[in-house]
Structure formats: C-alpha cells, structure tokens
Amino acid sequence: MNRNNQNPNNQSPHVNGDSNDNSEPLPFGSFEDQLEPTKASQTDDRSLVAFLRQHQPVAPLESSNFEGNLMAAIAQEPIPTSNLKKAKRLPQIIGAIAAGLVGAGLGHTLGVWTNPSGMGAQFAASGSESELEAFLEDSWDGAIAQTSSTDPSGTSDTSDFSTLFWDTNGI
Amino acid sequence: MPHSKGVPSDKSEPDMALEMADDLTLIDQCLAGNRSAFAGLYRRYGQRVRSTLYQLCGETGLDDLVQDVFLRAWRGLPKFRRSASFSTWLYRIAWNVAMDRRKKFARDRQRELTVSDPLDATLPDPSQGASGQWSTLHYQDVVRQALGFLSDGARSVIVLCDLEDIPQKDVAQILNVPVGTVKSRLFSARAALRQELERQGVEL
Structure with a gap:
C-alpha cells in the first residue's frame, strides 16, 4: 500500500x-x-526493540538427541553433487562422442586403403600411379558392366559412387 | 561455544576441529562427502535457526521445521553461492520453510488465534502491579500475540531485524527484496506492533 x-x-x-x-x-x-527515522522515532524504535528483545518468547529446547536424529537423516541422504558440474561435463561428453565418431570414420577409411585384400593394398604395394589408374579403370568398367547385366530395366545409375566404394571394402 | 584457556575440555579433537573450521571449510568437507562436518554447521547455527522459526511459526512442529531446514540446506549445498554468507543463505532457507508452513496451516492459525483469545482473561494485568516471573511470562505472551497480529511480511522483518539482529542488507538478501523495501516494511511493522502493544496496555 x-x-x-x-x-x-x-x-x-x-x-x-x-x-x-x-x-x-x-x-x-x-x-x-x-x-x-527521525530522532524522535529513533528513540521510539529503540524502546520498542529493547522491549521486544527483553520479552521475546524463548524457543523451547530441542528434543533429546535431536542432533543425532538429524545426522541420521543426513546419513540417509546422498552426498550432494552440483548439477553445474554435470552440465560442465556435458560438452566434454559430446566432444568425446564426436571424436569417437570421427575416429571411427577415419579408421574405417584407412581400413579400406590398408586392408591387405582391398584396393588400397594393391596401390600401396605397387606404389605406381599408372597401376592405380589401371586398377580404378578396371574396377569402374567392371562395376558398370556388372550393374548393366543385373539391371533388368537397363537403366543403371552409376552416379552413386558411395555405393560402389562401400560395397568393395567387404569389411 | 569457545571455552576459556586452561579449562580441560571434554570435547574430542574432531569436535574441536569442527568448531575451529570456518563455514566454507565445513561446506567443502560436506561436499567431499564428510557428513560429520555438517554437524559443525548445525551446532553453529541450529539455535538461531530454531529461534527464528519459533518466532515465525510458533512451537508446533518446531523440531520438524528445524530438521527440514537443515535437510534442505544439505541437499542444496552445491547451490550455495559463496558471494553471500552461509548464515544469510541458511536464514533464507529457514524463511522459506517458515512461509511454507504458515501457508499450509493458515486456517489452523486462524483457529489458534481464536482459541487463544480466552487465555487473555487468565493473564494478570500488568497495570495492577504484576511483577517477577508472572510479569515476564505475561509480556512474553503479549509479544507473541502482537507478533501474531502482524502480517507475514511485517513479522518477518521484525523477527529478522529486531529480534535476531541481522543487518538490513542481509535481511534484504534473505527476503529477496531491496534494502529500501526492508526499511519501509520495518517502519510500518514497528508502527503496527507499537500500536498493538499499546492496545494491550504496554507503555513503551
């Protein structure tokens, strides 16, 4: 008011x-x-506060073994942990997951090129660019031919390189 | 409570360590899983919290209220901002517990006031020369009733500022209001309390 x-x-x-x-x-x-407050009201306030403090109701004593009961209740409570700490760890967890995914992707890619039975092994063994080109051409032609022969509609889609790539790893 | 030098203490070393440690140290120990450190905080502030709750809520269920305050404090320790003092934070919890109780038992409070009215007739009249213990008990009851006459907001500032002697800036933090609001509430509350006390025959 x-x-x-x-x-x-x-x-x-x-x-x-x-x-x-x-x-x-x-x-x-x-x-x-x-x-x-003004001086007059200050005097009034002092007398009021003094009266209140002199005659304030006194709290009754706590029951026997109250502290023991309280600590027993505390003992049943979990150790308090900060949600903030958990929140601070969230980016770390996300980062670890992301790093894991990237690592898995890289590992998968490297696995293709370093697999002894894969095309990467052939390239790595020869070390020759011309042999690599020949290998790619053979693989490409073979893949197209295979697709054409298995596609009853005769309309093969050769634009999906990813399908070709992932199917050859055989892992 | 500190004891004088040279007086043998019956307290164990862990108890002494709890008494010597400051609030933040005890809080850190609590957060590290040392529950006994919380006993140190209780021994330090338990009586003040109890007194405040008693002034705000009365005697009924007082032990439960005190326990509720300290259980909430235990659970909320990680949320304690060290920019404020622990006592202010604890008073804030106590005030919340008290207000929850008062809201819950608002109807009961009204009934208690009605029931307590006949008690007035049995109390001695201070104007008739009552003295000693009777006078003290009478005035305590008068103060209790006068506090009960106040609104929750007015009663809170009287209890915290005048009875518990907490600085107004800390009371502002406890009640989550500006200091100016505490001052104005205190001004109004004192006026209402003075009027009520005078109505009951108290000459200040």
Missing part, C-alpha cells in the same frame, strides 16, 4: 521521495535516506 499516493496533501518527507510526482529528480539514495 502506498500511503503517499492516497494523500497528496501529506507533507511528510515520503511525499517528496515518490517517483510518481513531477518534482525534480532526487539524487541517488534519496528515497532510502528519507526512510531513515
């Missing part, structure tokens, strides 16, 4: 601190400064 708005004629310091009026802007902290 804003009492200042309800009583525009109120000349208490609170009125000047209200941001809804059209008065000049007050310097930073003015509103809080005006909430500071």
Whole structure:
C-alpha cells in the first residue's frame, strides 16, 4: 500500500521521495535516506526493540538427541553433487562422442586403403600411379558392366559412387 | 561455544576441529562427502535457526521445521553461492520453510488465534502491579500475540531485524527484496506492533 499516493496533501518527507510526482529528480539514495527515522522515532524504535528483545518468547529446547536424529537423516541422504558440474561435463561428453565418431570414420577409411585384400593394398604395394589408374579403370568398367547385366530395366545409375566404394571394402 | 584457556575440555579433537573450521571449510568437507562436518554447521547455527522459526511459526512442529531446514540446506549445498554468507543463505532457507508452513496451516492459525483469545482473561494485568516471573511470562505472551497480529511480511522483518539482529542488507538478501523495501516494511511493522502493544496496555 502506498500511503503517499492516497494523500497528496501529506507533507511528510515520503511525499517528496515518490517517483510518481513531477518534482525534480532526487539524487541517488534519496528515497532510502528519507526512510531513515527521525530522532524522535529513533528513540521510539529503540524502546520498542529493547522491549521486544527483553520479552521475546524463548524457543523451547530441542528434543533429546535431536542432533543425532538429524545426522541420521543426513546419513540417509546422498552426498550432494552440483548439477553445474554435470552440465560442465556435458560438452566434454559430446566432444568425446564426436571424436569417437570421427575416429571411427577415419579408421574405417584407412581400413579400406590398408586392408591387405582391398584396393588400397594393391596401390600401396605397387606404389605406381599408372597401376592405380589401371586398377580404378578396371574396377569402374567392371562395376558398370556388372550393374548393366543385373539391371533388368537397363537403366543403371552409376552416379552413386558411395555405393560402389562401400560395397568393395567387404569389411 | 569457545571455552576459556586452561579449562580441560571434554570435547574430542574432531569436535574441536569442527568448531575451529570456518563455514566454507565445513561446506567443502560436506561436499567431499564428510557428513560429520555438517554437524559443525548445525551446532553453529541450529539455535538461531530454531529461534527464528519459533518466532515465525510458533512451537508446533518446531523440531520438524528445524530438521527440514537443515535437510534442505544439505541437499542444496552445491547451490550455495559463496558471494553471500552461509548464515544469510541458511536464514533464507529457514524463511522459506517458515512461509511454507504458515501457508499450509493458515486456517489452523486462524483457529489458534481464536482459541487463544480466552487465555487473555487468565493473564494478570500488568497495570495492577504484576511483577517477577508472572510479569515476564505475561509480556512474553503479549509479544507473541502482537507478533501474531502482524502480517507475514511485517513479522518477518521484525523477527529478522529486531529480534535476531541481522543487518538490513542481509535481511534484504534473505527476503529477496531491496534494502529500501526492508526499511519501509520495518517502519510500518514497528508502527503496527507499537500500536498493538499499546492496545494491550504496554507503555513503551
């Protein structure tokens, strides 16, 4: 409840601190400064607080072995762990998975070229570019011929190099 | 509580270590799996939390409330931001627990106030020269009833600022409001409390 708005004629310091009026802007902290009690109210507050502290209701003593029961309850709780730590580990986990996939892909590719029974082995053994070209041409022609002979429609699709490549590895 | 030099202590070394360690050290030990370190935190703040909860919620189920606060604190230790003090954070949990309880038993509170009314007639009148223990008990009951007369927000700032003597900036953090709001609430709460106390015959 804003009492200042309800009583525009109120000349208490609170009125000047209200941001809804059209008065000049007050310097930073003015509103809080005006909430500071006057000397008279400070005296009243001191007597009130002193009375409260002197006569505040005293909490009853805790039940016997309360601490033991509390620690027994704590013992049944798991060790608290930070979700933040788990979140921080998420990129590492994703990175590890990605690295694994890349590694597997590379390994697979290298396996094609280094497999003793594959075309890579032939290339590696000869070391000759001309032999490699001849091998590729033979493989290419053979693949086309095989596809043509097995395709009853006679419309072979030779554009799918990936199919040719992956089928030859035999792994 | 620290003991004087030269007085033999019946406390074990682990207990002494718990007392000597600061809050952050104990928290680190808790997070490392040392549950006994949490006992050090309880011994340090348990009574203050208990007192605050009592002022806010009364005696019914007080042990359960205190246990709830410390269980929540244990579970929430990883979320504790070390920019604030542990006591402020713990008071915040206590205040949340207290407000949960008060909301849950709002109807019961209304019934308790109604039931407690006949008690007023049995209390001695301080204006008739009551003194000693009776007077103290009477005034404690008057304060208790006057606190119960306040709204939750007003009662909270009175309990935290005036009874527990917590700095206003810390109370602002506990209640998650600006310091200016704490000041204004305290101003209004004190006025209402003073009026209620005077209505019950207390001269301040």
